[in-house]
Amino acid sequence: MASSGVPHGGAYESGPGGNERGSEDFVRYYQAQRIVPDDEWEAFYGRLLTDLNTTFRIVSGTLHTDFLRSFVEDCRRDALESLTSDPELAKEVQFTTIEWYPDHLAYDVAIPRPVLRKSPALKQFHEFLVKQSEAGTIFRQEAVSMVPPLLLDVRSGHTVLDMCAAPGSKTAQLIEALSKPPEGSADSNSSNREPDGCVVANDGESRRAHMLIHHLRHLSSPNLIVTTHSAQFFPHLFDASTGERLFFDRILCDVPCTGDGTLRKAPSLWNRWHLHMGLGLHKLQLQILRRGLKLLKTGGRLVYSTCSFNPIENEAVVNAVLDEAGEALEVVDCSDELTELARRPGLTTWQVLWKDTWYSTFDETQGRVRRKVKPSMFPPPPPQEPHASHRHTQLRRCLRFFPHLSNTGGFFVCLLEKRAAMPWDSFPDQAATSSTTEDAVGEGQGEGEGGEGVTIDTEENENENDDGGAVEGDEEREGEREGEASTSEAQPAAKDSWRSQEDFMSLKQLVQQLSSADGRPCGLWDRIGMPFGLPADGDLLDALFVRTPPSDAPKKVWYASSRVGQLLQRIGKSPYKIISVGCPAFERVSTGGPYRMLQHAARWLLPRIQHPSIAAAAAEDDVAKGTQQVVRVGREELGLLLAKGEAGKMPRVSMKDESLPEGLRGRLESLTREAPFLAVARGPDDGGGEAAAMSIVLPGWCGRQNVELMLDDNTRYALHALIHKHTSKTQSQVE
Known part of the structure; x- marks a missing residue:
């Protein structure tokens, strides 16, 4: 039965910046929803009013x-x-x-x-x-936000999609997991080989997608593709040669949410929290989850997560897809995973509130209420009804993390495994020339709501967000301004983002286009790779990419793993809007001038350099003299170079500096002037850890009298700390 009114109560405290903490409506709503047992409420709410570690x-x-x-x-x-x-x-x-x-x-x-x-x-x-x-x-990164990528169990060789990736902390975890060696591999050192697999990181707003690239730049991953699509309309990938649909092994579906699980970190949210916040996002969250399941391969796994306490955003969304998918979808039991982290099971009963009236079932609603309250928002039937008991068991496998259990924020996580094709998979996929609207209709037909769930750009839905719970912020997205609204995902994909695109082409294709008709090379590689001893072989040129339309002197060149390269070739005419691939590798110094190698890709390009000095010094601790524009330096010598120059600027040293060891001065003086070079040193080997087998590879520029290492100040600081193993020495010499 529908009911009105719930007990009032609340506590208020002043947070940072004068933000008042606490809300009577919050207490009323969540006590009625019984998200925690009654005897835990005071501990839960009291901890929620405190700062987050x-x-x-x-x-x-x-x-x-x-x-x-x-x-x-x-x-x-x-x-x-x-x-x-x-x-x-x-x-x-x-x-x-x-x-x-x-x-x-x-x-x-x-x-x-x-x-x-x-x-x-x-x-x-x-x-x-x-x-x-x-x-x-x-x-x-907030502790419980680390959980979804861990439960996803990404492994070497997987193709992974992060549907709502910005600002990128979870994406970074996915990339790190991909870089670990396969189980049983003889190579236990993940840093000694190029990882196998690919992570496609997507965000619906271009600004946030570029922020994602910025946050992940220091990972220097060749396995990353960044796209910008509205997640609920993320396009399928079709093999260019066969037309076969390609699927993802793992998908992270960390959807936009009301974010009240982040109130300890962002107390300004208290001022904007209201009773109907969850209703405005439920439909979008359900669309994104359905789309993710459609993109997932059979046998693959998907994590659905939010930083919200609200069952309308959590269990209701999961319950809706379980209802539609039947035996094709299973919630994975994670009770044996991360056992040291306290959690509570998912809810199996909850109510829907609209305008001071609680509804237990959709049948209790009528009239205009049904414009705001949808059948998918309600819990499953009681367990005694036919087939309902299994649904209750499934929902209890969801994980709820609360502040008072482990002194964290709030989070909801559900791990799903796709056992068979989803019922909505039977509807036609969007072809390369299809429009967003055509694809939306295809998705809507399988939703059981007459397609209403996908028409988010209609006038009715615009009005719904006016009074039914607009997006109030996505505070879990680490690095954003507190309280910034995250509405980008709620917008339909722009039509120009769905047209056929070829945003990147391989350097091999460009060289072939620029070569003369008589077969003579264009000379572009002589400026890019030859100074570093990089061979102009097809495998390497296939791994380097430039933006289209092509230029005879592209400003920047990217390096991508073989898996990313294969994926880009297979994409063909699929409507992917790609804004970045792999990691930056080369950058043109000036028009018509040489290219300098960038630090991001230097680590991956080093094994391809054909220099006897590199091969000899890789296994020995002696310092060999480099040839052309590659110079080998000892660790102590590198420490001296990093300490040179002004604080806050790139390390810079005169080749006549008498404080430099004579051998180092000689090697620097042998470099070609007014040209880029590469400095290579062995990684630290004390302790026998992963770094022992790694090389430190740093790009530089050799001027007429000085040499510079092309490093930003923070990377310079981190390397100096690594070499000297002591922060006080680092600060005194670098700062």
Whole structure:
């Protein structure tokens, strides 16, 4: 039966910047929904009114991983020991390893400002983390938001789609997982080989997609493709030669949501929270999940997640697709996964609220209410009804994370496995020349609501967001302004983003186009790869890409893995709007001038360089003299180069600098003037970790009198810290 009114109550506290924390409506709504047991409500709500600790994770499989892990552990021990003289102050410091995160690479830190002022060691550590974060060696990320990529179980060789990827913390986890060696592989060092597989990271808004590229730039992944499509209309991939539909092995469906699970991190949301927030996004969330399941291969897995407590955005969406898919879809039992992280099972009963009236079933609604309240928003029938018991079991396999359980934010996660084709898979797919509207109709016919779920650009739906719960922000998206509305995904894809596109072409194709009719080469590769000893073989040219329309002197060249290259070739006329592939590899210095190699791809191009000095020094610690524009340097020599020049600028040193070792000066003086070069050093080998087998590869520019290493200030800082293993020495010499 529909009912009106729920108990009132609430507590209010002042948050950062004067934001008032707490909401009577929030208490009324969620107490009625019984998202936590009654005896846990005070603990849940009380914790929600407090600040969220800082959590971060170290990026795995890099030069810096082993060093940072040992450094953080040493710093934690030293800093806490420095506070032993003030026990009361020490009690305020929280600095723990997140035990459930793989390889113990994640940490939970709370250091009040008074403690930072009284503990130079902690203050220095805080500054160190900020700079390492800017260098991309660590990611600041809310603890429970790390869960969805972990449950997805991405492995080497998978083709993965992140449907709503910006700002990119979860995408980074997917890329890191892809880089791990296959199980049973003899090569245990993930950094010693080019990863196999591909991650397609999508966001519906071009601005956010470019922000994603910026956040992921330091990962230097050749396995990444970035696209910009509205997730609910993400196009299918068709093989250009056979017309066969291609599917994804894994899909992350972290949908736009009301974000009230982030209230501890973004207390300004309290001022905008209202009772109908979840209704305005339910339809879009359901569209995105349906689309994701259609793009998923049979046997593949998809994670649906939100940073919301609202069952209308969570269990209701999952229940709707389970109802439609029947035995073709299964919620995976994750009770044995991440067992150290406390969670609660998904809900099986909830109500829908509209204008102070609660509805338990859709049959209780009538008239204009049905314009706002949809059948898919309601829970399954009671378990005693035929076939309903299994649905309840499925929903209880969903995972709910609450602030009071593990001192985190709030999150909802559901892992789905596709057992067979979805019923809506039988409707025609969008062809390369189809419009967005045609594809939307195809999706809507399979929804059981007369296609209403996809017509989000109609006048009725525009009005619905006016009074039925507009998007109030997507606060879980780390790195965005607090409270920024995330409405981009709710908009239909622009028509020009669905036309046939060829945004990238291989450098091999470009060279063939530019070559003369008598077969003479165009000379472009002489300016790009020859100075570094890179052969002009077909495999390498196939792995390098330029934007279209082509130019006889492209400004930038990208490097992509073989899997990405194959995928780009197979895309053919599929309506993909691609804005980035792989990682930047070369950049033109000036019109008609040479190209410099970029640090992003230097690591992957190094094994292709045909220089005897590189092969000889790879297994020995001696420093060999390079040829052409590649110079080998020792680790200590590299440390000296990084310390040269002004703080905040690229390292710069005169070739006549007498403080440089004579051997290093000689190698630098042998470089061609007014040209790019590559400096190569062995990675740190103390400790025998992953970095032992890696090389440090840095692009540079040799002028008439000086040489520069082409590094941004944060990367310079991180490398200097890596070489010297001590932050104080790093700061004194670099800053």
